[in-house]
Amino acid sequence: xxxxxxxxxxxxxxxxxxxxxxxxxxxxxxxxxxxxxxxxxxxxxxxxxxxxxxxxxxxxxxxxxxxxxxxxxxxxxxxxxxxxxxxxxxxxxxxxxxxxxxxxxxxxxxxxxxxxxxxxxxxxxxxxxxxxxxxxxxxxxxxxxxxxxxxxxxxxxxxxxxxxxxxxxxxxxxxxxxxxxxxxxxxxxxxxxxxxxxxxxxxxxxxxxxxxxxxxxxxxxxxxxxxxxxxxxxxxxxxxxxxxxxxxxxxxxxxxxxxxxxxxxxxxxxxxxxxxxxxxxxxxxxxxxxxxxxxxxxxxxxxxxxxxxxxxxxxxxxxxxxxxxxxxxxxxxxxxxxxxxxxxxxxxxxxxxxxxxxxxxxxxxxxxxxxxxxxxxxxxxxxxxxxxxxxxxxxxxxxxxxxxxxxxxxxxxxxxxxxxxxxxxxxxxxxxxxxxxxxxxxxxxxxxxxxxxxxxxxxxxxxxxxxxxxxxxxxxxxx
Numbered sequence: 070x071x072x073x074x075x076x077x078x079x080x081x082x083x084x085x086x087x088x089x090x091x092x093x094x095x096x097x098x099x100x101x102x103x104x105x106x107x108x109x110x111x112x113x114x115x116x117x118x119x120x121x122x123x124x125x126x127x128x129x130x131x132x133x134x135x136x137x138x139x140x141x142x143x144x145x146x147x148x149x150x151x152x153x154x155x156x157x158x159x160x161x162x163x164x165x166x167x168x169x170x171x172x173x174x175x176x177x178x179x180x181x182x183x184x185x186x187x188x189x190x191x192x193x194x195x196x197x198x199x200x201x202x203x204x205x206x207x208x209x210x211x212x213x214x215x216x217x218x219x220x221x222x223x224x225x226x227x228x229x230x231x232x233x234x235x236x237x238x239x240x241x242x243x244x245x246x247x248x249x250x251x252x253x254x255x256x257x258x259x260x261x262x263x264x265x266x267x268x269x270x271x272x273x274x275x276x277x278x279x280x281x282x283x284x285x286x287x288x289x290x291x292x293x294x295x296x297x298x299x300x301x302x303x304x305x306x307x308x309x310x311x312x313x314x315x316x317x318x319x320x321x322x323x324x325x326x327x328x329x330x331x332x333x334x335x336x337x338x339x340x341x342x343x344x345x346x347x348x349x350x351x352x353x354x355x356x357x358x359x360x361x362x363x364x365x366x367x368x369x370x371x372x373x374x375x376x377x378x379x380x381x382x383x384x385x386x387x388x389x390x391x392x393x394x395x396x397x398x399x400x401x402x403x404x405x406x407x408x409x410x411x412x413x414x415x416x417x418x419x420x421x422x423x424x425x426x427x428x429x430x431x432x433x434x435x436x437x438x439x440x441x442x443x444x445x446x447x448x449x450x451x452x453x454x455x456x457x458x459x460x461x462x463x464x465x466x467x468x469x470x471x472x473x474x475x476x477x478x479x480x481x482x483x484x485x486x487x488x489x490x491x492x493x494x495x496x497x498x499x500x501x502x503x504x505x506x507x508x509x510x511x512x513x514x515x516x517x518x519x520x521x522x523x524x525x526x527x528x529x530x531x532x533x534x535x536x537x538x539x540x541x542x543x544x545x546x547x548x
Contacts, residue, residue: 081147108252113222194222196274204230213513300511305464312470327493377416387439467493
């Protein structure tokens with residue numbers, strides 16, 4: 070069928086057509102947006118405990134479908150079936166935490182002072198929120214913004230990556246089956262041009278956009294051009310620093326999992342490893358052994374630990390980046406012939422580790438989003454800090470050491486959103502999640518995520534007679 074009028078998802082497993090859907094027609098888009106706009110006041114008025122219970126019921130329903138969801142993730146994006154089920158578990162855990170902190174996060178903030186006044190700041194919804202989600206973590210990406218947006222009283226429109234359209238369909242169905250009012254949560258399958266038109270629409274009040282590197286520059290450009298309020302989670306080029314006192318038996322598996330889990334397709338995947346020079350040779354040996362035990366194969370096979378990239382375009386980007394780095398003098402640590410299922414004209418890419426890299430190379434400056442990582446020796450902390458900061462992306466950074474004080478000192482000097490000690494590639498919903506530099510705008514998760522999806526509304530209440538205000542008023546505000 071005509072791909073201009075149909076969304077088509079080809080599975081990276083075998084390039085078979087896995088999903089096909091017609092793109093929404095203009096009249097359908099208008100009807101959905103009008104429905105969201107009209108439903109917002111009623112949803113806003115619904116008591117927060119009722120919103121929370123509805124979300125809990127929908128999440129429970131999704132948990133009961135974990136097996137089917139895992140299979141859909143596997144076939145849509147190529148994640149190994151043994152890993153795919155973890156996403157819905159982590160998704161529900163992340164959402165559950167946000168549900169727990171919702172009442173406190175959305176409570177009015179009373180201002181103490183003159184007893185003749187009542188002053189407080191209330192958090193009110195923005196209106197209709199458009200969430201444009203990427204495919205690398207199709208449910209987890211949504212967890213960061215969906216629950217706060219709904220609980221704050223916004224209506225939400227989901228536009229999922231064309232590589233993972235079933236996620237939006239299944240998630241919206243779960244909420245509707247549990248009784249969410251019509252028009253509160255909807256999805257659309259639309260083209261890039263239609264998405265840009267939505268962003269420019271006066272009926273869309275806020276945009277949450279998760280992008281994989283270079284996936285859809287037209288959307289980013291439209292957000293800039295329209296000056297629409299937004300939260301952007303963009304790519305990273307995240308570093309890990311292995312200090313002289315790191316336990317390598319623990320550290321190397323942690324760092325490599327952070328680099329190659331989901332075939333390295335994550336905005337916070339480790340892509341640059343800096344190692345104290347005294348451990349450089351030992352790290353190379355352990356890394357080489359770790360990589361060689363990976364099984365690159367069809368992700369629907371239970372023994373597979375490294376699946377294909379999401380599509381041929383993503384694979385070509387990784388191969389081109391590797392080719393350029395080798396041409397510039399980088400040395401490969403892994404023999405690609407070890408992975409016989411890698412094929413040049415397919416999404417199956419052999420994992421690789423590069424040494425003898427220079428900080429000016431593209432491989433050190435531009436996101437990879439694939440199973441390709443570099444290792445660089447350093448002599449001391451200050452050198453590691455300078456190199457970790459020498460990049461236009463700043464999502465997260467991991468420091469592996471036994472010295473907590475050093476981590477805090479190093480972390481203060483790193484231009485990144487999150488600092489890890491002896492961990493990497495982890496998102497904690499209790500902490501604010503945001504990038505700096507070219508890795509993003511705004512924040513999600515924690516209380517700061519609720520702040521992003523509401524606006525402050527100030528109340529200054531003074532009795533006309535000048536008498537002191539009633540005590541129960543202030544108690545009501547505080548509650």
